[in-house]
Amino acid sequence: MSGASVLYDVPGPRAKVRNRVYMVFGSVALLALLAFIVLRLDAKGQFDAAKWDIFNYAGVRTSIRDGVLATLQVFAIAAVLSLVLGVVLAVARLSDHKPVRWVATGFIEFFRAVPLLITVYALWVIILSNREDLGFSGNQAQFWALVLGLTVYNGSVQAEVLRAGVNSVPKGQSEAAYALGMSKTQVMSTVLIPQAVRAMLPTIISQLVVTLKDTSLGYIILYEELLYNARSISTNIIVDGDDTYVPVLIVTGTIYVAMCLALSALANWIERRGRRTKTGIGVSAAAEPVTATDALEVGDAVPTAPGQKEN
Amino acid sequence: MNVLLDHLPEFRDGFLGTLAITGASALLALVLGVLIASFRVSPIPPLRAFGTAWVTLLRNTPLTLLFLVAVFVVPQVLVPGASPFVLATLALGFYTSAFVCEAVRSGINTVPLGQAEAARSIGMTFSQTLRLIVLPQATRTVLSPLSSIFIAMTKNSAIAGAFSVGEMFGVAKLLSDEGYAIAWIFLWVALAYLVITFSISGLFRLLERRLGVGR
Numbered sequence: 249m250s251g252a253s254v255l256y257d258v259p260g261p262r263a264k265v266r267n268r269v270y271m272v273f274g275s276v277a278l279l280a281l282l283a284f285i286v287l288r289l290d291a292k293g294q295f296d297a298a299k300w301d302i303f304n305y306a307g308v309r310t311s312i313r314d315g316v317l318a319t320l321q322v323f324a325i326a327a328v329l330s331l332v333l334g335v336v337l338a339v340a341r342l343s344d345h346k347p348v349r350w351v352a353t354g355f356i357e358f359f360r361a362v363p364l365l366i367t368v369y370a371l372w373v374i375i376l377s378n379r380e381d382l383g384f385s386g387n388q389a390q391f392w393a394l395v396l397g398l399t400v401y402n403g404s405v406q407a408e409v410l411r412a413g414v415n416s417v418p419k420g421q422s423e424a425a426y427a428l429g430m431s432k433t434q435v436m437s438t439v440l441i442p443q444a445v446r447a448m449l450p451t452i453i454s455q456l457v458v459t460l461k462d463t464s465l466g467y468i469i470l471y472e473e474l475l476y477n478a479r480s481i482s483t484n485i486i487v488d489g490d491d492t493y494v495p496v497l498i499v500t501g502t503i504y505v506a507m508c509l510a511l512s513a514l515a516n517w518i519e520r521r522g523r524r525t526k527t528g529i530g531v532s533a534a535a536e537p538v539t540a541t542d543a544l545e546v547g548d549a550v551p552t553a554p555g556q557k558e559n
Numbered sequence: 560m561n562v563l564l565d566h567l568p569e570f571r572d573g574f575l576g577t578l579a580i581t582g583a584s585a586l587l588a589l590v591l592g593v594l595i596a597s598f599r600v601s602p603i604p605p606l607r608a609f610g611t612a613w614v615t616l617l618r619n620t621p622l623t624l625l626f627l628v629a630v631f632v633v634p635q636v637l638v639p640g641a642s643p644f645v646l647a648t649l650a651l652g653f654y655t656s657a658f659v660c661e662a663v664r665s666g667i668n669t670v671p672l673g674q675a676e677a678a679r680s681i682g683m684t685f686s687q688t689l690r691l692i693v694l695p696q697a698t699r700t701v702l703s704p705l706s707s708i709f710i711a712m713t714k715n716s717a718i719a720g721a722f723s724v725g726e727m728f729g730v731a732k733l734l735s736d737e738g739y740a741i742a743w744i745f746l747w748v749a750l751a752y753l754v755i756t757f758s759i760s761g762l763f764r765l766l767e768r769r770l771g772v773g774r
Contacts (some may be wrong), residue, residue, distance in 0.1 A: 254667060254675045254693055255600055256685065267602050275605040288636045361756050362749045363714035365721070370733055373741040457619075464621035468721045475623055501620055501628075508619035540773045 263278050294494040298487050303499065306480055315474035316503065322391065322463045322473060326398035333399055334406025339436060341411055356404040365465055368397030372469045390471035394463065402459050409451050413444030417529060443529060450522070450534035453515035457508050464504070474500060562739040563747050573730035574751050580647060580726055581713045587652030592659025599664050610660065617657035622715055625650045629642070630722050647719035655712045662708060666701035667693065697772050702718065706763035710756050717752075727751055731774075 259267055289295060302308050340352035359367065372393035374384065379389050417440055425435040445452070467475040482496040516532040522531025599610035617625075629650035634641060651700060670693050678688040720728030731748050735741050 249606050254598065254670045254672055255689070256602060257675075257679055259602065271603045271605060274603050278605055278609050285636070292635055304757075358749070361714075361753050363717035363752060365717045366731060366748055366752075367746065369728070369731065369735075370745040373735050461619070461621040464623040465718075467623050467627075468718070475621065475627070479627065493635075494625075495626055497624065497632060501624055504621055504624060505616060505619040509615070510620070541595070 252329060289494060293488070293490060296488070298490050299490070300495050302481070302485050302487065302495070304494055305373070305485075308485070309480055311477045312474070312499070312503075315472065315477035318471070318473040318477075319460075319463050319466075321469075322394055322398070322466065323456075325459045326395050326402065326459055326463070329395065329399040330402035330406055330459065331452070333403030335441065336415065337403060337407035338410035339441075341407060342414060342436075344440055350409075356407050359400050359404045360408075364397060364401045364462055365468060367401060368393055368465055368469060371397050387472060390466065390469050393469060394466045394471050394473075397465075398459055401462075402455060405455055405458075406452060409448050409455060410441070410444055413448035413532070414440050416447055417443045430444070446522075447529050448532050450515045450519040451510060451532045453518065454534055457511045457515070460508060460511060474503065488557070560743060562734055562743050566659075566734060567729065569730050570727075570747065570751070572725060573748075576718055576724065576726035577713070577751070577755065580644065580716045580719055580724060581647045581709075583644075583648040583723060584651040584655060584712060585709055586654035586754065587648060588659050588708075591652065591662055594659040595656060596663035596667070599660065600667055614657045614660055617654055618661075620654075622650070622654050622718055625654050626718060626722050629732065643719075644725075647722055647724045647747035651716060651719065654715070655708060658708045659705065662701055662704040664698075665704070666697040666699075669700045670696045672719075674767075685708040695770075699767070702763055702767045702770065706760050709759050709763075713755050713759065714752065 256263075286295075293299070330365050337352050337356055340348050341356065343352070372390060375384065375389045375393050384392070414436075421439055421443070422435055425439045430438070463473055464475045466473040467479065472475065478496050478500040482491055482493045485492050512534070519531055519534040525531075595610045595613050598606040599614070601607060626647065629646040630643065633646060633649065674692050674696065675688055678692045683691070716726060717728040720726045720730075720732065723729075727748050731744050734744050
């Protein structure tokens, strides 16, 4: 029955008229809200051409471009390192040796519980106070603090994602591998981890989107990534006695949304492709796993075999 | 070690500040989230489009950017004299509302269609169906992601400390600037966040046991 949902039935004639009335009211209300915001901004002169003209300055464009490059740099390195750390921690947490398991579990739970900003800030303070010993100059202290903080936090989350993935591989796989005489390392590296990664790839990519968003924390530790550069532009360029916060923040926001949507689209495409397979284990939902900014419990993201219904 | 004993008032104020902003944002996020979720499941296309745009925009924007908008743009455009606490609550509440909306919507969608069809076939009205059949079953699915969302929001409230709201990250910054070893400050602040996080997950586990409906 198309049009029926759990809340309302297929609309009959009276419901259709009522829905049409609501549609008109709803559209008017939304347009009024939008118009209010636009007009208030306009009244404060935020839509003057002079303010938006600043994006024609070479300096502004270079600054934005450098910011995007810095953000992508941090993201790339943090993404790779966090995935490596995630694999290491997941394998450690699944180990047969209790001390290894406890250390890994403690590490994961601690860094998932502490806010990322505080981890990054603490690392920054530590690196700053040792910067001569480490030979850092310029921006490098902030860069490494941000990268290490992101690595440690996202590594912990990816470890949980991978652990859920490994636990979702059907037990018969590892039993058959052990029956063939494979060692634990061989089973993990040739049978379990590849299937786990393939199954959890959408969730892994969604967590990478979170990593990309969290690079904006560099603003708070004064690393010159996109948000920091945007803020310096808007504070330093004064047009007609007014600062240029609104245009710059709108443009910066659009850039961030575009980057994150591109990455999420990749995750959704992989999920859709995975759902079409007829063999092997199913693919997880392209939603972000639990903690800091996300909504889905890692356990909920665990895939089911294709053809099996969720109960 | 001494940093905690010497500065107990600051730590306490920071702890209470974190609790305050978490509580206020949670309220705002719940109200807004349920509202936007109702937009997203409504039969009216403009409201559905607004809900989808809201969630897409707020989920793909960094929270720090939203804080910048709240602290620098909102006073100019809307309310001139708002305190940093109010502005931070606005930013955090709006950001979290997108996640609450998704959780509520997925909760409503997990209720099997047959339940509502059966309710309608015995003559229940819309509000009866909602109150007696759909919402109790939806709540069971919603509570678990909701607890993760609120734990995440507690951790995100640390960003408010960078925008002159009195809470624990601010205390950590203050004490670190005074010269105390960052490792100890980090430990105590981490412990405080762990306390809040465990309380929230404990509270939600209690709620799940009381409100959860077995199927």
